[in-house]
Amino acid sequence: MTEEAKRKYIKRxxxxxxxxxxxxxxQEIERGELGIKAxxxxxxxxxxxxxxxxLRKYGNFDWEHQTPSYMPKSKDQKILELEQKIKLLEKQKAFWEHQAERADKKAIFFDMMIDMAEKEFKIPIRKNSLPEESNTSKQRKKKQ
Known part of the structure; x- marks a missing residue:
């Protein structure tokens, strides 16, 4: 090795x-852009x-069976996967619609309970006015 090459070489x-x-x-090797030595x-x-x-640790090649682990999917397989995703999304949508409906019913129920408690105990539970501004927000408005 020349002296210049010796200086550049760093054992890693x-x-x-x-x-x-x-x-x-x-990724570059698997895409075919480079060889291993290159x-x-x-x-x-x-x-x-x-x-x-x-490549063995992080690549998509199955080194034990010498076959690529990623095989391109046929159109039928893609269609089946998309149909399964649609079914899953429809189930999730139905679940969240049910949850929203349930939350609405809870809100109505709690309003009714508060109304009943106000009538029975003859005390106001709900606030009739808007909450007051904090001191910091009042000070900010004065500065502007």
Missing amino acids: TQKDYSMSLKLHVV AARKYGIQSHSTVTNW
């Missing part, structure tokens, strides 16, 4: 690389085996 460990760099390198050279990674380890 796995811990020196950020997670975002690892994932970026894996990625190691481009990003200054100490060895191509380091990149291979990242």
Whole structure:
């Protein structure tokens, strides 16, 4: 190695690389933009085996069965998934409509209870006037 190359070379460990760099390198390789050795050279990674380890850890390739774990879905599969999502959203909508209706009924019930308590005990429970302004908001208005 020349002296200039020796000065530029820095021995690194796995811990020196950020997670975002690892994932970026894996994505570039999986998209076919770079090979393993080219990625190691481009990003200054100490060895191509380091990149291979990242591919095993963070990639979409099933290394045990040697098949990609992401398989493109057919139109029928996509349609079925979308139909399931629609059903789920309809169920959620019905649930939240029921919750809103229930909350409205509770509010009506509590109003009736307050009315009954006011009549029976002959005391005003509800405030008839608007709440007074705080001292800080009064001071702000005076400054303006």
